Amino acid sequence: MLFHIVGAGPSGLYLAYLLKRSNPAHVVRVFEQNRPDVTFGFGVVLSGRALQFLAEGSADVVERLKGKMQHWSNQHIVHRGQCVVVDGSSYSAIERLTLLHELQNLCSEAGVELNFEHRASGAADLAECDVLIGADGANSAIRDSQMGAFGTRVTDFRNYFAWFGVERSFDAHTLTFKATDGGAFVAHHYRYKPAMSTFVAEVDTETWDRAGMAGMTDDERRTFTERLFAETLGGRPLISNRSIWRRWRLINNDHWHFKNIVLIGDALRTAHPSIGSGTRLAMEDAIALWRAFEAEGPGVAAAFARYERMRKPVRNKLNRSLDICVSHSYHWMIPGVLDDSRRGGPHDQTARIASETAWRRSHRAPDLEAARDRSFLPRHPWTAARPLHQRKRLGP
């Protein structure tokens, strides 16, 4: 069979490798707009559980990747200089470019044809094949050229974020809240190489407006963010890789395939970066589609139907949980974090956030509305936070 895969991100490359490795008779061609050494962003986090899921595609690949990763088991939440340590998790992070290089090497070794600096303007460009896979990310040209057929829905969220790097090592995945007169900013930061970390900064619209960020250039916004988080950054500059402040875009598709075209990864459904699961979900889509072809052989329609039937309920369940986390963060956590009068002082606030984080990890809330109705959260967060094994004060 002839497969055309548009996009050499994690989903496209992993799928290409799995297809070719399991059936060397397949011709698998990947088309990528960028050069092999160019990508967006810095490092990505994968939870221990995510690595287990990815190993279902190829345990060898995950073992190979693990050697390139940073690992830790705690999560830190810092509010007004106080840090709460939430333990009991397992996380790993890898440089996005290293991940792509490893997957590119695996593809080349397996015999996949990799075509870089080849941009598809739409599905019609590369449709001369048995299967055309849109693995071309959130701004997918393959999907957008057939939006009606896929039933694509796009929602712009209100918060702004930007993805930076910093030459600094952090002990754990950390959420740092920073108060300003106009509202709160939050940074998600973690190391992905011994001396390099990802630093994603996020802010709600009202605070963005009050801080005057709408009228700034991207360079001015970076400088502003550096000053705001100077203590956290240890005075180091933020590194930009086309790090543009923007609103996050939720993409959904009612239909996952059309004619001989199928969508995977962010082209199919985006996952908010604060949740840190987009890469995992994208690579799991690749596993699910590969499995569908393993089961159905050359029956493209049957393979597509199996892929959607098997994967959609899992994706929907995960998506619901992700929506709840994001909604919770947007509606309460970031805007509410400054208002100590609501519950009782900064320490209580920090404990509350930590308890919620621990709680979110271990529960599945019934639906998105439940996230807006805060009653599903622990009633007495301080009490709920007590089992946390360690709390320490970092500053005055």
Ligand SMILES: Cc1cc2nc3c(=O)[nH]c(=O)nc-3n(C[C@H](O)[C@H](O)[C@H](O)COP(=O)(O)OP(=O)(O)OC[C@H]3O[C@@H](n4cnc5c(N)ncnc54)[C@H](O)[C@@H]3O)c2cc1C
């Ligand atoms: C700020 C931020 C932080 C994140 N942090 C994490 C994290 O910690 N953990 C995590 O798991 N995920 C994280 N993610 C999400 C993750 O980056 C994505 O979910 C993941 O990369 C999706 O993989 P993909 O292969 O579907 O698409 P992508 O990685 O977007 O790859 C798509 C590829 O297609 C190429 N392409 C696009 N259009 C065309 C075209 N027309 N023709 C040819 N090629 C094309 C692109 O150049 C790109 O290489 C984060 C995302 C953001 C924005």
